[in-house]
Amino acid sequence: MFSAVLRVRTAFYSRLDEYSRTRRALVGAALTRITLGSVGLYFYVRDYLDRGYLWGPEGVWPWQNFVDPDQGGTFSLYSLGRSDIWFELLFHAGMLAALLFTLGWHTRVMTVVHYVFLWSLYQRNPMLMDGGDNVTSIVLVFMIFVDSGARLSLDARKRAERKLPDADTEAVRHRIGSLLHHAGLLAVTLQVCTVYLVSGMYKVQGRHWQDGTALYYILRVNEFGWPGVNNLLYENAFLVVLMTYGTVFFQLAFTFLLLNRALRPFAVAGGVLLHLGIAIHMAGLITFSLTMIGLELLIMGDDHYRRVRAFLHRFRKALSVTT
Known part of the structure; x- marks a missing residue:
């Protein structure tokens, strides 16, 4: 018994030492940063011409509702002033922060700055949200601890141009940073x-999900539907039943699929396809779908991306030979 406990403790400290030296999932973290930043930037660009009406001090969401705690009001930089100048300053600063976060310029700092500006914007008009804002508000806090600027960023490019030496893996600062990085990933x-x-547990309680017809009604919601496309799906009873049950099964199985490293890429691929389908056939939820896709990309390890890159290289080479 004692020897078994000793082996477990030894294995734990060995794995802890490994994770404190080497930072994993750096490519996935970078792709997540780029996706989340792009979605945030999309918010600003999408509403730019109507920013005053949608987000401004005299906009469609009453100011009193915005600042009143009883109406759900909470901290927001936009509540610190009601002038148009203050609003324009914050809106454009937030847009710049989203861009710099996406590009990976001083990534750790810009993660905090982007989070504060985006949270403030979300609170100004909660009626424009689609659920992706809730997920983003949570994960951006975790992303502060993730080294998302080590790849595909201006920070990484600057380090390469200056030929800076690799971090000292024995340094206490590096080790603590690596542990925080992996804690953020987790x-x-x-x-x-x-x-x-x-989501899966709620679905199995619903009658329409149980009888396999839920997607028929979802695809016919006018607010989110795509006329001329959705009907191709909901008019096919077999596809409706297959996709309804398939969605529930996948959502319930997703967590368990991640436990097997060999099945992890298939779980991520399934999640990406699921949310691409939501983005296409429920156009009003596009930011939520893109946010979830970005988060799923973080789950893949660097070795997975190396294999994907090698496969694409071989595929491109084969195409060039045939042509």
């Missing part, structure tokens, strides 16, 4: 699993 992954598991 927190984001658990958040994604929670979204899937809770």
Whole structure:
């Protein structure tokens, strides 16, 4: 018994030492940063011409509702002033922060700055949200601890141009940073699993999900539907039943699929396809779908991306030979 406990403790400290030296999932973290930043930037660009009406001090969401705690009001930089100048300053600063976060310029700092500006914007008009804002508000806090600027960023490019030496893996600062990085990765992954598991558990309680007709009604919602496309699906009874049950099964199985490293890429691919389908056939939920896709990309390890890159290289080479 004692020897078994000793082996477990030794294995734990060995794995802890490994994770404190080497930072994993750097490519996935970078792709998540780029996706989340792009979605945030999309908010600003999409509403730019109507920014005053949608987000301004005299906009469609009453100011009193915005600042009144009893109406759900909470901290927002936009509540610190009601002038148009203050609003324009914050809106454009938030847009710049989203861009710099996406590009990976001083990534750790810009993660905090982007989060504060985006949270403030969300609170100004909660009626424009689609659920992706809730997920983003949570995971951006975790992303502060993730080294999302180590790849595909201006920070990484600057380090390469200056030929800066690799971090000292024995340094206490590096080790603590690596542990925080992996803790952030775990927190984001658990958040994604929670979204899937809770969604799946709620679905199995619904009568229409149980009888396989739920997607028929969902695809016919005018606010989110795509005329001329959705009807191709909901008019096919077999596809409706297959996709309804398939969605529930996948959401319930997602967390367990991640436990097997060999099945992890298939789980991520399934999640990406699921949310691409939501983005296409429920156009009003496009930001939520893109946010979830971005978070799922973080789950893949660097070795997975190396294999994907090698496969694409071989595929491109084969195409060039045939042509």
